[in-house]
Amino acid sequence: MDRLDGLLYGARGDQMLEDDGRTVVECERDWEKYGIFNFLTNWGEQFDRAGKSFIFCPPAEPVKVLIRPRDTDGVLSLHASMPAVTEAIHMFLRWFEDSAALLSNQIST
Numbered sequence: 001m002d003r004l005d006g007l008l009y010g011a012r013g014d015q016m017l018e019d020d021g022r023t024v025v026e027c028e029r030d031w032e033k034y035g036i037f038n039f040l041t042n043w044g045e046q047f048d049r050a051g052k053s054f055i056f057c058p059p060a061e062p063v064k065v066l067i068r069p070r071d072t073d074g075v076l077s078l079h080a081s082m083p084a085v086t087e088a089i090h091m092f093l094r095w096f097e098d099s100a101a102l103l104s105n106q107i108s109t
Contacts, residue, residue: 004054005068007034057082 007030010020022030037054051069058064062079069076080088 004034004037005052007031008038009052 006017006020010017010022010027037056051067051072053065053067056064056066062081063085065078067076067078068074
């Protein structure tokens with residue numbers, strides 16, 4: 001968790017790394033390589049209080065989500081099977097599309 005936090009944000013939790021001597025190009029390269037693990041961080045106000053989250057899916061293993069809540073050094077480790085995660089994603093997408101359609105209809109009337 002600390003490695004990804006440093007590579008993606010130049011920080012450990014809420015503390016900036018003072019010894020992060022990477023150039024802008026190096027930071028961009030690290031984001032391109034490791035940004036795929038970023039999960040629901042800086043995605044909107046609904047996630048602002050959640051801290052930082054990273055998601056991993058090692059081959060033939062459960063999906064893992066690591067969460068560092070704000071103002072703490074602790075890390076919450078969650079895991080679920082790939083079928084459960086896939087179903088949750090599909091349910092979220094259905095909800096999102098239904099909500100967008102409902103809001104679209106409310107705005108256009």
